[in-house]
Amino acid sequence: MARYEIATIAGDGIGPEVTRAAIRVLTEACGREALEFAMRPGGAAHYTRSGAVLPDDTFAACRDMHAILHGAAGLPEVTYPDGTEVGNDLHLRLRFWLDLYANVRPIQLLPGVRSPLAGVEPGGIDYVIVRENTEGLYASRGAGVLLRGEFASDTLVVTRKGTERVARFAFDLARKRTGAPRDGRRRVTVCDKANILRSYAFFRAVCTEVAADYPDVAIDYAYADAITVHLLKRPDFYDVIVAENMFGDVISDLGAATVGGMGIAPSGEIGDGHGLFQGAHGSAPDIAGQGVASPLATILSGALMLRWLGERHADPALGEAAARVEAAVDAVLAGGAAVPYDQGGSAGCETVTEAVCRALR
Structure with a gap:
């Protein structure tokens, strides 16, 4: 398996938590040598500190690396003078500047989900x-x-x-x-x-x-x-x-x-030369830092990223890794031992992540 550089923006709210979870699962699936996650700043909180929602060096990494993994961006209280949210500008700019013209949203009822x-x-x-x-x-x-x-x-x-x-x-x-x-x-x-x-x-x-x-x-x-x-x-x-x-x-x-809701909904924003992958949910600042966020949407978005990279670079090992991640998520949800809060369970972000990694092993 070749080595791929992933421009990674954790962002706001629960973004850092679910991003860490996805990195851990994808590393488990592919091995430490296959993926290099290059952390870059961006989002509403970064804007309040620096005045830039998408710094130039972050955009350069997104443009030049193999793929983009994003946690979430946006804080309701951080807005422009016209009332629109600052955080949305992060992925909107990437959409337009990198010409990510196809937003792919899989809608699939998984085992164990009602x-x-x-x-x-x-x-x-x-x-x-x-x-x-x-x-x-x-x-x-x-x-x-x-x-x-x-x-x-x-x-x-x-x-x-x-x-x-x-x-x-x-x-x-x-x-x-x-x-x-x-x-x-x-x-x-x-x-x-x-x-x-x-x-x-x-x-x-x-x-x-x-x-x-x-x-x-x-x-x-x-x-x-x-x-x-x-x-x-x-x-x-x-x-x-x-x-x-x-x-x-x-x-x-x-x-x-x-x-099953937004906490289990992955997405990919894809163009002819670039791909950005993030959970379809928002930054959920009301539950940030409490350990109760579901990482599954971001993990499944990471699987979409692996499959896209595998097709783009003719690397079947990545497609196989994506299938293993999806099978591990299915096993965790069907088994019922680590059901996230948003699915009616009591498993937090760390517990769900560990369960998916255990299923992968």
Whole structure:
């Protein structure tokens, strides 16, 4: 196995705790010689001390190293004059500056986790949301108009290039998967509001054009409001969902709630040359330092990172390590001996981490 440098930003709140946990598990899975975690500062707390949420040397490390592992960023009380949170700027800047255009959110009901949806068993929910990450409504951040305290507007941006590349990412991902739990069909669902807005009708049209190059993958369509119902009523129908930035943000949190919550939801933000991996949850400053945070979302994000690195560098050992990490998490959750607080148990961050490492051994 080659050696990979990982730019690592612990960040704010529970970020340092879950980052330490992920480093420990990934080192256990890969060995000490395979991964070098280069710690770099950044986040809301760093901003209050230095005036920089993403220092230049931190960005350089993120740009030049093999991958980025991030804990969490943001403190509600640390805001810019316009009221927006400073901490969000850390990963938003990385998204735009490194062109991380595909935000990948796996939604999977794991063994030992009880879904709030009645009658759904592990394996019955297994889909991936691919959220376009650099355009949509969020492209307007910092550029919207606030006029004399009376009028505010932001611009929704959809381009052919941005839509085509995220659609291809979604269809390529569907080809790697085994299909939806309901029928085994490889399927990409386009989530939009094409019935109302021209921007979303254009998004749908471009996705449909891309689908013509993937005759082995079915294409499906759902309006953003309707899909919130479908994800509760028939989650087993879905395989890969592709959506504009804001809609993807909203439905990925809904999906996470159906499989155990944000504390178990991983994510990867991926471009053609870079990848950033972090739990889908926030910094949760209200429980920081208490040892009760679940590290599983960050650990599973680390597994996504290993798999991405393995594919990018043709290193199958990394993919095998990723599979071992995921199997260890499954074993811990199914065994019931180290269930995190957010899953109804009483195991803290250290206990859960040790249990995953023990399962790996």
